[in-house]
Amino acid sequence: MNILTTVFLRYDNEKIYYPNSVLATKPISNFYRSPDMSDSLEFSIDFKTPLEKIGTLKLKIKQYLENNPQHWHSKHSVVVNEIENVNKIKMALYVDHRMNFQNYAEKSRRKTGLVLEMKRIFEELSIRYDRLPQEVRLVGDTRN
Template sequence: MEHDSVKQIRSEHEATAAAKKIFHNVARPGSKFIYLEDLMRFMREDEALRTMATFEDAYEHGRISKKSLKNWVLNAYRERKALALTLNDTKTAVNKLHNIINVIVGIIILIIWVVVLEIASSELIALLSSQLLLAAFIFGNTCRTIFESIIFLFVIHPFDVGDRCEINGVQLVVEEMNILTTVFLRNDNMKTTFPNSVLSTTPIGNYYRSPDMIDLIEFAVHVATPVEKIALVKQRIINYIVNRKDHWCADPLIVIKDLDDLSRIKFSLLATHKMNFHDMGERLERRSRLAEEMVNIFKELDIEYRLLPVAVNICNLPNSSRFPSTWTAAESSDKID
């Protein structure tokens, strides 16, 4: 047991240290990458190929970098940690529910026991019944709330601890789940608590349970841009996405979205990630790389946006000896006159 406890990773720092140790044990001495031949020392060729496909950029370049290995180990640690927190919160909620049921069952058994043994008189039973009706009237809303929360938590169960969700247009990460409430963490690390009875009637989007998601990037070109250049821009953008098989699906779509005052053409690029948006940092990084590549393509092909010419009519020019710096010719002619 002590030997197994040493191997457990309990923090992101330990996960990073474990990734470095794995890299140095698998890679050849002095090498900055892990190659397919290095993996084949520990597994079969088909297993090594599947392993390469799980790391970022590894399948495309035929090697695993330190950064890719570290990110993979960190993601694995975070997923396992989220799973452990989910199981812990579920166990806590089940224990609380068990205590509530025990109290209810105890009261019912007590009432049945009193009635069967005829310990209480009819007047006492009537008094207790009236008190129970009063308690039901007072705590009826609370019991309903508890029942709705239990159904939401154990039957509907739209999320787990660690899931990135969208509620009322705000992205939140599930931090803690209780019977009556759920605690979320906003992007700025502010904790927000929602009653489960309210969440049961609120539309909830779950990024973690979503399939591969689509990203939208819009750009515009001048209306006078040649059709050949536009076609070349489309082709180069599509080629970049297709060549990044680890990040993007090979079915991007570039369509004309709108014409703006006959001065520019607006395009929309729809590209499908090979991931959902649960890891928002990774999504933004991939989107940023694609946008940078698009900017480079625009510069290389001399694609630019020009404003429409504006007619300026000068009706009256005040008498002044001061001229703009570019009007040197006009100033010299006035001096000659």
């Protein structure tokens, strides 16, 4: 934007110059072309986690998203992806940011907040995942 003219860039990259005196008398629309960005967070919980706790986890995630409407759409999905070795439930949270891809730093900041909130919820509900015990074989020194 200059003092006397404004430059518009057309879809084919042609620059069109309009005097500001003309634009002052015209309505101007702006199409917002970039959709809100989706994000996901994968996590695992212990197979022994009671279904009631999983339900409470889903409720607390929903409350967090609804309490931060400036950052997140309330529509989200918590899904069970698979059960691995009958000891781990692999899950994922799918959310939509209220922003587009152009501001990656802000997207990262918001996701960090979401991850830390998930950690807080896991701690509050005592939801965890412990790896299975691993067999360890010690080989002694046979030189004597």
